[in-house]
Amino acid sequence: MALHFELVTPAKLVRSEDVHMVVVPGAEGEFGVLEGHAPFMSTIRDGAVQVFKTEGAAPETIEVRGGFAEVGDNGLTVLAEHVEA
């Protein structure tokens, strides 16, 4: 099973895919989210979201600015105000 990851900005849905792990720059420190993470919500600081497609693969980084992350039953949703293309 993989983690469902969504990255949304006001302008559009940037990502919606199944990945292995995502590391999010939370306001109180980075945290990694794997499949089956407990429900969690955090604001995020400006920084890079690292997306690991598969275990051990090199991460893909996406710069995000302002927003928050929510982990629920249906995976991780990052609502960012701005995404560096």
Add this chain to the structure above:
Amino acid sequence: MASLKELKDRIGSVKSTQKITKAKQMVAAAKLRKAQAAAEEARPYAERLSAVMAALASKVSGDDAPKLLAGTGSDKRHLLVVVNTDKGLCGGLNSNLVRAAGAKARELTAAGKDVEFYLVGKKGRAPLKRAFPNQIGHHFDTSEVRTPGFEEAASIADELVELYDAGKFDIAHLVYPTFKSALAQDPTIDQIIPVPSPTTAEDSDAVVEYEPGEEEILEELLPRYVKTQIFGALLEIMASEQGASMTAMDNATRNAGDLINKLTVQYNRSRQAAITTELIEIIAGAEAL
């Protein structure tokens, strides 16, 4: 009776007007598709944000709720944020908006409230200023950017929140058109500040952990929510502008066509009449010899 030359010039001028309206119609149709796509793309963010809002707002309530959610405790001073277009040639869209805003303002004034306006876009400025000369507060200019986007929405929202924090008003309403189709754009009035408490508070059994805390998150979330609302209104106005423009220009093109036909008939008739008169003159002259 207009002379032949006058008629011909008139036909020519109507024809060139028709060319302009036709071009504008086609441009609007192309832009409408883009504006609708943009509105479509913005939906997921707004949906998720209000879902999160609903979950949080039901948890944080009572006295520790932030001011943006709980209100100032008074409902005396109202701010009407009216979103208009910057350009004309879009039928009755702007006048409908102005009328809706004016009706709301009069209703509030009749109830003994103070009303002030915050205007976005150029076209609403003049008529509202005429109707309510002393109540126009701020004006946000969107005419310099080609397509108002999230950045503009963010600066409008920041300004509103600042005014709110400074105690300039108690309740803000957003007046904007809802794009239904190219034919119908209904003016809508929504309260944006204080943020209306979501009614659909779904209870999830899962214990959600918050970082930093529920209140801190909510405090950050509320201005963001206001921004999203305004962004939504900007997208609606763009789609509505193009839709209304398309319909209005389609009508104008058709009317111009009708007018051209009418004028052409008139032109041909007078030409024929002139020829007939000339012939009669010649024949009469020949008979007299």
